[in-house]
Amino acid sequence: MRYAQIDTQSDPMSNTFPTTEKQKDLSRLLVKELQEMGITDAELDEHGYVYATIPANTDKKVPVICFCSHVDTSSDSSGTGVKPIVHSRYDGGDIVLPDDETVVISAKEHPYLASKKGDDIITASGTTLLGADDKAGVAEIMDAANFLMTHPEVKHGAIRILFTPDEEVGRGVEKVDMKKLAADFGYTMDGGELGSLEDENFSADGARITVYGISAHPGSAKDKLVSAIKIAGEIVDALPKDSLSPETTDDREGFIHPVRIQGTVEKTEIDFIIRDFETAHLEAHETFLRRIMDKVLAKHHGAKATLKVTEQYRNMKEVLVNHPEVTANAAEAIRRAGVQPLRMSIRGGTDGSRLSFMGLPCPNIFTGEMALHSKHEYVSIQDMQKAVQTIVYLAQVWEEKA
Structure with missing residues (x-):
């Protein structure tokens, strides 16, 4: 909810990189918080990328895994003055947003929302988007990083964190330094409904x-x-x-x-x-x-x-078909989190699709973000918690199989 209040809207008409300097406002905060966790190499480069490493705590030689989310939000709806609201123990009905009561998140029009009865739902207030795309993913990676840094008994290899600008305008990994990133495989945390695992895109x-x-x-x-x-x-x-x-x-x-x-x-x-x-x-x-x-x-x-x-x-499937273990390990982690994996295709693209062709095979994992790019955007806290668990279990799966 803190991240959502920071305006990080990207600009499709800008020729600069990042397309808006305000995206770095969140990135600077993320670096500060990562450093406070004890991640000493957390840094923000001149292009707006955040790089950080959770050090390995195992003697095994484990492939380096990267978790990636984007900080920018879509230009399709305002991202200025976002006021996140938690609707505790959602009752299954329509959600009327208080700052514009004509904006109603209808349970009929959003059947996935209706299935979240009893969950705690975060929405915006009716005049802006929420920014769960992809600040839900950012928050989940940050929470998982904090857990792994404070629970050394959970064994894992080196884990790289990458936060990108400008994903919403199709330029999210344009200036990523792949040598600096130095990861073998990756996962974008930018998917939708609980359990979704996307290894194919347009x-x-x-x-x-x-x-x-x-x-x-x-x-x-x-x-x-x-x-x-x-x-x-x-x-x-x-x-x-x-x-x-x-x-x-x-x-x-x-x-x-x-x-x-x-x-x-x-x-x-x-x-x-x-x-x-x-x-x-x-x-x-x-x-x-x-x-x-x-x-x-x-x-x-x-x-x-x-x-x-x-x-x-291009379709990430063209790369991932040669690395089936990347998707298989993600499916195993989702199952360990108590969720049934849902293999899905993305009618769109993610940073992961381009990263896959840059040498980092990179499917997409659920975050809970729904009704994207609109004032109707929402996310279930319980879905987000399952995403955090999936990240942690995924780090363990790679270590166990090394």
Whole structure:
């Protein structure tokens, strides 16, 4: 709850790194608290990364494990002035948030919340998001670190801690020093419901269509003006209405999603995100988008357009399939915490997907965070406690199997 009150919102339109300096406000606090636990090498670098080591306390040669969470929160909803509230012994009904009573976390619309009857639920107050994504993960790693530092009887190898900025804008591990991190395997603590273990995520590309029109004075524009704005609108309108979009797909279905449009009569840009679990399908989606662009463009004499595709991240499964023990050990730890593992796929990405391709195989473990990026965000304290137990048991599992 202390972490949630610190505004760490990242900025997708910024070119700096981190995209906002205020993310370091939380990172500095985390370094201070880690040092107070006795973790002497805890540090914050110039890019906003926190690195720290829980030293090994076993004579065995154990692979170095990293636990990672991100400090930033989404720009989709305000992160300024967050007021966390604990709803003790949740009664199973709707939760009306006091600072805006029109914001109601409905048990009907959030069936997972209804299943948490009797738990202690943390929400925001109705005017901001909570920031459980991913401050729940941050808190869980911090709590597990404190436990391991104060319980030397729990045997484990060296454990690296990594807190990242800018995950929400897709740049979370862009400047991670992998040599400094020096870990063999990793786990992001950034998943949702109790027991979830995610070893597969979308492969992702970004695409930008730039439309070039012909400007003319509107008073004498007949047969001269060609509006890039209107052409861009036609391209977006030509996308399928009943498929290939986030609002019409689920499970393993991919999509093409326009996320930003801006410009003038002379030049307008449309940014898209393109997602699919099968990396090979991305090219098919991009070819489909190009055909739409070309078809619309053919109707407008004098107009031009370009399509530029940028790789964003890839399905971590392509790496993790070669290291089955990483996911298997996590499943064992979840079971030891008294929870049934739920193998799931992420319709999105995490820092772990990019870390996996940077040499650190890294699935994603539950934190309890739900209804992400919204004023309806919530998390169960009991789910968080199980996540802490999972981290501790996971450290033990790696030591036992070494």
